[in-house]
Amino acid sequence: MHHKKINHINVKKNIPVSKLIKEMQGAAFGGRRLGEATDILEESLRDKENVMFLGIAGALVPAGMRQILRDMINDGWANVVVTTGANIVHDIMEAYGHSHSRGTERADDVKLREQKIDRIYDVFLPNEAYEDLEKKLHKIFSTMPKKRMGVREFLFELGKKIPDKNSILRTAADKNIPVFCPGIADSAIGFHAWSYMLENELNVDTFLDMNEMMDLTWGAKNSSIFILGGGVPKDFIMQAMQFSPKQHSSAVQITMDRPEHGGLSGAELREGISWGKLSKNSKYCTVVADVTIVLPFIVGALKERGF
Amino acid sequence: MHHKKINHINVKKNIPVSKLIKEMQGAAFGGRRLGEATDILEESLRDKENVMFLGIAGALVPAGMRQILRDMINDGWANVVVTTGANIVHDIMEAYGHSHSRGTERADDVKLREQKIDRIYDVFLPNEAYEDLEKKLHKIFSTMPKKRMGVREFLFELGKKIPDKNSILRTAADKNIPVFCPGIADSAIGFHAWSYMLENELNVDTFLDMNEMMDLTWGAKNSSIFILGGGVPKDFIMQAMQFSPKQHSSAVQITMDRPEHGGLSGAELREGISWGKLSKNSKYCTVVADVTIVLPFIVGALKERGF
């Protein structure tokens, strides 16, 4: 067997992010994975016929990743987005001026409750953001088409009305990038849609989305997946290929979840090969890390590489 | 400060499960948490006016937990169920005779693909189960009411037709226990519902469920939550109280997820107090463990305690 020597990482002063990640790629363990993942993503971005499916799970908007995600969509890095409802909720809140704040995970939650501050680990959010969200959403809902829509179309209609060019949802609408959210009922949008429907008409059918998702997967010459976290977005993006004659061509996941207890979030990507979700010839890489730690570096490296 | 002495666990021969867990409760770390969680659940079960919300995430049916979950519903331990779509899919497959098998996580996924075997960590499932599922589901869909239904009602109609008294979904229907599944579109049921709707009528509105979920939370004198894993079920059960004047009275979660990267699955339960999801007077306990390791022991202990 001939193996490549481990190159001990050399951190020269002012080394650019991309070059530092290349150094790490020549080493081992998580650092090597980070380098491999960046290369897989680079290759996907270079392929003009590739369709990139971006999965967004975890509290990434409260985490301060909103601009990064918005830019990925705006710059054409993501051709299809699958997200949790929460990230859309928090994106819209920011659009209406409700900022998340740096708090502490050591806070007294009883006191926070008295102050009407919601906690997400070390992030604080005034609960009034939810009250305002209801008003804003109801107003937008009233302008929407009355026809039966899938969630994708519903989110497109919603995105068009968000008055903030830095919004993820608005940017996706502007760029005509489909945003799927199969679990939208499990979010404040789902709640406020329901409260709206008590007296008004709104007709959203989550099953309808499968149409477009099938078209997207069947129609793609090559497709890649980039999963931030895991959850429903990972499952939905991978499952789309289960019922298709094609498979995804490459895959990158960043997650802290483990495989041993059998949940999909932490499952090895190669498992997807057995299901026909991922091509047996695919390149794939899981980086075991907090998205908020590694995504900024990956994005920095890819920008240096010309994207 | 007066603290109780750590009692060093004494494992006498033939010690019953419940007594062993009590021993662990007198000690520290995870073992102590297991004891505390069991006590919180016991207290919830003793309270006849308590409404127990059971959240089921992870691949628990493939994992061999189907009988346990079915019995919890049949024996009145769960009054409301919130689950991922996958657990319903695999429950129905088993109902139609498609067994999961003990494989190995070291398998070659390319070979499994050739043999049309799907892998879930160390569990194998012939892919034909999905083809058969489509036929069975389409047949049942054709007997369903044509009216607009929430997912809860849709799953009730589905559950009634499952020809296996050991099915989770069938048992819930028989016992009239509501089963919610906000992310159902992200499952083979969602896919097959869509393929059915291409030529037939079926009208499921995920937002409608909020009605009943609100009634259940507002109507409960006391409510408890028992979360297996995390994911959408955890979020949906907790969120139900966010828009209610009440809070859940007690909470137990078993998960391997971590809190530091901010995802809800691994979030500390006490965070829910700040949101008004969990009462500031609540008892709550997170057991950091694989559900497949600790749930059987918890159930065994609770049965010994008379439930």
Add this chain to the structure above:
Amino acid sequence: MHHKKINHINVKKNIPVSKLIKEMQGAAFGGRRLGEATDILEESLRDKENVMFLGIAGALVPAGMRQILRDMINDGWANVVVTTGANIVHDIMEAYGHSHSRGTERADDVKLREQKIDRIYDVFLPNEAYEDLEKKLHKIFSTMPKKRMGVREFLFELGKKIPDKNSILRTAADKNIPVFCPGIADSAIGFHAWSYMLENELNVDTFLDMNEMMDLTWGAKNSSIFILGGGVPKDFIMQAMQFSPKQHSSAVQITMDRPEHGGLSGAELREGISWGKLSKNSKYCTVVADVTIVLPFIVGALKERGF
């Protein structure tokens, strides 16, 4: 491929621990591993010519596992013990009446400092235990042979003088079970040995232990390893076979550590095959779990199986 069906776990009322673990073994993921690990240990215990190496890492004595560990040694389940220094320190403290207490991990450490209480996650210990330990140890040291000793012999001399038949160290001395502690300098014993040596004679050479460790590994017809946690005990037990023509015959580890970042604690056991530490024909099993959650159940099951 013929695979065994997943048997859905059936938790009958009053099911004994061993039978419940057997049920779990017929299922998947962590529960299955727990069953397999118990079987491997059972097989090792049945083999009268097998030498069992027990590795003890983590704060298992503060955790309330002292009686279990002591009984494992007393009942002949462990033929060689490798431990961290801390577990010996806390074992001796308990022998002298210094109890650990159930505190809370949410405590204010600044206040604890004022009260001279040391915290180990949710365990509290009055700092005075360390002061008393110094007196007791110095007294024992003064009765020890002046010759050059390995740590194993030093701990044997120490164990003989511990006035508590429930002490792990005392029991090992009584039963003539060797206790190794390669990292003893990193413990309060190391500190107090040093303070003693400032004015007195004591001659401990950690390298000397290799002699006996080699004899134990070379001399064993079969040998098994049971690792609680990871750390130095895991490394020392595995390494003992690296420089021997033999290999360990079977291996069980319980740990929460992960493999992906390359540390030995979380490394897959099969890695040891490449090194010649573990036989290529060995049975091995890692249970990803908190020792304080699963060890009591394993011990309970093995006792039911006649050990």
Add this chain to the structure above:
Amino acid sequence: MHHKKINHINVKKNIPVSKLIKEMQGAAFGGRRLGEATDILEESLRDKENVMFLGIAGALVPAGMRQILRDMINDGWANVVVTTGANIVHDIMEAYGHSHSRGTERADDVKLREQKIDRIYDVFLPNEAYEDLEKKLHKIFSTMPKKRMGVREFLFELGKKIPDKNSILRTAADKNIPVFCPGIADSAIGFHAWSYMLENELNVDTFLDMNEMMDLTWGAKNSSIFILGGGVPKDFIMQAMQFSPKQHSSAVQITMDRPEHGGLSGAELREGISWGKLSKNSKYCTVVADVTIVLPFIVGALKERGF
């Protein structure tokens, strides 16, 4: 309560590493921690009277971190080093031309055994490196002083003889930076020292090190700790202050270990306050991450900040 707004991270093209980490510091979760940790380290390096204790656990030399660690010592970033034996062993191997290679964690360990290749996750090492190590070490041992030495002094004598200016141990000797290794007996050095002592004289007493360690902690005006991984190095560095009237002034740890099961490796740093190991006024930060992913970025940022 007034909280600082989360600043959504803006990754401009060619953003320097330090600036990107500053962006992350204005956000949340792990990214924020990375920023805080870098600031704490920066402050320690700025303080000329500060003594920096560097703890090195995990397989960091096989991981390709040798140059980084060597440079940290050479550039005066570390004033005291505490390491596992393994990192010294692999450092010396590299000094003698035995390279580690990039392999794969999916390898067949039985085949690797046949090829005499040792595996450390995805790193391969020919086993002959251990045979050569014995020869080289025995030769160096024969030139050493015959007097009783602590491990620190023993490693200094060893370091002086390593014929590679890029060696961690050699660099520490050249710069007169003390290297402690309380668990040295648990390493190939321990084994080869023992085999040497079978026919030759060598006198190493691990307890002697406490002398210097005490001087270093008592003598430091301010002291900081930087823990890579956890294990014995973390314990030894923290414990040094337990028996001192002083406390460490600041602390940074990078680890993937968890706190809930009570092991020291994953323990929250603030626990050290209760023990008097860490000052109640200290700044401290744990970054939950793989060292091989984040250390290169931290080092890059600190270099940009002028160190």
